[in-house]
Amino acid sequence: MAPQHSPRRARITFSDSAAKQLENITSEAEIHALDRALVVVSVDPDVGEPLPGDGAGPHLRQYTDDIERVRLLYWVTVLRTVVVVAYIEV
Structure with missing residues (x-):
């Protein structure tokens, strides 16, 4: 049996304003929280x-993680291969 791959x-990618x-995010805790949210969305x-x-x-679309206190506004391309983050709130 062939091994199953994860999805x-x-x-x-980021819009200019999100970039x-x-x-401006300098806190290691904020970077870690944002990274976790980006993985969920990806x-x-x-x-x-x-x-x-x-x-x-x-x-x-809006993704909010109340535990990590992260909010992302994003859209997904038609082929669903790229998520464009338009706004970040940490």
């Missing part, structure tokens, strides 16, 4: 709740 993760927010991009929108732009 393929989506690649994480600037990322540069493994299951549907984990976040959809945000209401007009349908003209990307379909934004």
